[in-house]
């Protein structure tokens with residue numbers, strides 16, 4: 001049987017890369033009134049951890065709060081309340097030093113590489129950019145790093161010379177993954193990373209992410225509305241419903257023996273793998 005989440009109390013030494021405790025995120029809306037709040041509870045009391053070497057899948061229908069949770073995980077959004085720990089240290093009000101370390105250690109792959117990558121930059125410049133921003137290496141070492149990154153994600157070296165629009169959608173997502181790896185992160189947050197891709201290349205990108213996780217001992221947060229896709233890549237699954245995690249457990253257990261009615265409904269409604 002899978003379990004319902006409880007906040008974990010890790011020892012500092014083997015603390016997860018990121019831990020969220022009782023996290024709440026409210027988005028302001030314009031439609032408030034006398035009896036209606038002017039905010040949406042996008043995330044409503046979530047406890048969550050991700051460590052190196054594990055893929056944690058977050059699954060739920062559109063609007064359940066997945067992307068809001070992702071934006072807190074990557075530091076783009078501050079929580080309304082709750083605690084964020086980074087390698088066991090409180091990280092809600094992070095110092096400039098911690099912000100820099102967080103930026104190196106946690107990176108993101110978005111759904112649509114066409115909008116996530118600057119169309120005017122060459123792929124060489126896109127992959128060099130994070131190194132320049134973080135003041136890492138010199139021109140020669142950065143060029144070598146770009147070459148390594150292209151090899152790591154299965155792109156030809158010639159891809160460095162072109163812009164994102166000159167490669168296929170699947171290759172563009174590989175560029176986005178290479179950029180996410182540039183600083184040697186501990187965790188990658190992948191928010192619907194295959195939804196915008198052709199069905200024919202989705203499995204390749206999922207396999208690449210799984211291989212990279214193993215090869216680099218990465219932590220990965222894999223977010224999708226599609227429980228079949230989440231199961232394919234995840235060690236552990238968190239099922240989200242209206243801003244809460246309603247079920248959490250090893251992927252196989254959640255899949256084979258779900259304890260929550262919403263999880264059962266998601267599984268019942270799930271079409272065949274990778275075809276949504």
Ligand SMILES: Nc1ncnc2c1ncn2[C@@H]1O[C@H](COP(=O)(O)OP(=O)(O)OP(=O)(O)O)[C@@H](O)[C@H]1O
Pocket residue numbers: 027028029040041042060061062063064065066067068069225
């Ligand atoms: N910037 C915002 N301002 C107001 N409401 C927002 C904002 N962003 C998200 N919301 C609302 O918060 C809730 C959670 O949205 P969120 O995008 O996190 O869910 P999601 O599960 O990622 O959905 P999707 O897969 O459609 O992106 C929804 O009700 C959404 O309408």
